[in-house]
Amino acid sequence: MNEKKPFGEYIRKKRLEAGLTQKELAEQLFVTESTVSKWERALSYPDVSMVTAICAALHITEHEFFTACDDDQAHARERQAALWRGMAAGTRRFFAVSYAIAIVVCLICDLAVFHALDWFWIVLTACALAFCFTNLPFLVRRNRLTMCLGAASGCLMLLLLACWGYAGGWWIIGGMAITAVCLVLPWAWWAIWRFYGKYVLPLCAAALTVWVFLLLAVIWAFAGGNWLFSVAFPLALMGAAFFWAGFSVFYWLKVGPWLRAGITALLVSFATPAFNSLCGLLIEDMGGPSFLEYFSVRDMLARRAAGDVSWVNPLIFQIMLVCAAVLTAVGAVAEIRRRRG
Numbered sequence: 001m002n003e004k005k006p007f008g009e010y011i012r013k014k015r016l017e018a019g020l021t022q023k024e025l026a027e028q029l030f031v032t033e034s035t036v037s038k039w040e041r042a043l044s045y046p047d048v049s050m051v052t053a054i055c056a057a058l059h060i061t062e063h064e065f066f067t068a069c070d071d072d073q074a075h076a077r078e079r080q081a082a083l084w085r086g087m088a089a090g091t092r093r094f095f096a097v098s099y100a101i102a103i104v105v106c107l108i109c110d111l112a113v114f115h116a117l118d119w120f121w122i123v124l125t126a127c128a129l130a131f132c133f134t135n136l137p138f139l140v141r142r143n144r145l146t147m148c149l150g151a152a153s154g155c156l157m158l159l160l161l162a163c164w165g166y167a168g169g170w171w172i173i174g175g176m177a178i179t180a181v182c183l184v185l186p187w188a189w190w191a192i193w194r195f196y197g198k199y200v201l202p203l204c205a206a207a208l209t210v211w212v213f214l215l216l217a218v219i220w221a222f223a224g225g226n227w228l229f230s231v232a233f234p235l236a237l238m239g240a241a242f243f244w245a246g247f248s249v250f251y252w253l254k255v256g257p258w259l260r261a262g263i264t265a266l267l268v269s270f271a272t273p274a275f276n277s278l279c280g281l282l283i284e285d286m287g288g289p290s291f292l293e294y295f296s297v298r299d300m301l302a303r304r305a306a307g308d309v310s311w312v313n314p315l316i317f318q319i320m321l322v323c324a325a326v327l328t329a330v331g332a333v334a335e336i337r338r339r340r341g
Helices: 007-017 022-029 033-040 048-058 062-067 072-114 120-134 144-167 171-195 197-223 227-251 257-282 297-305 309-340
Strands: none
Touching: 007 033, 007 048, 022 033, 022 048, 048 062, 072 120, 120 144, 144 171, 171 197, 197 227, 227 257, 257 309, 297 309
């Protein structure tokens, strides 16, 4: 705040800053010039009903009117907000102009050099997809998320079709199917957020878990092979188990942040030997250490002496485990003190 001034002096100061004479201000407020003069000489005060009109004429806030001093912090926030809006608008204009230049240049090049319109459609649909993320959200006023997500989904499909039109081949069937499955996740999250407001996070986590298995199945349907049930699904199940364990710690476990962080660190630490050991069981010739070997300093040193670079994994795990254990212990002590206090 600036130093507070007498009301009349402050009104006169702001009138002069606005470039108004007493007569011009009086005409805007539908009062006489002598009335304004009396305000500035502190012989009378404006009626409360005129406060809004006076503030608009003098470009001040009602808070500044009643306190008779400038709110520098509020003006600074307004300047920062205006600067941010200007930067955002400039960025949007930059993207829009860039898209337009790219489209026009590629159109001319495709026609002039190749005498056809083939790869130009890839550029056009790619720019349209980018536009859905950089510019469209600021143009849509209602149902912004729905409109932008729908436009991006459509542009992504058109981009795939443009690539297929240029390259040809039967890959488009698998590409469209995989893309459609990928789009299922954001649309599922949107539906959960839109219709099931109470349990958004757990339902989104459940949708993500189901989506991973669905995506693997669709990829397997077009790629073929015997890896889905023998490798992919078991690894995905273990990943889902660790994911839900961590999610449960953060969402349902009612403990302090230090203990929550320690338990999460323990989960992350054990994820490395668990995944590597499972890969060793499912995939032939992995050659890495077993689950129990991750806890053995002797086995780690033996692998190092033999020139086996896999000794680094147990080293990283043991360091992470020690740090996680310390963090968990600190969190447990803090939690005991919190509950006792």
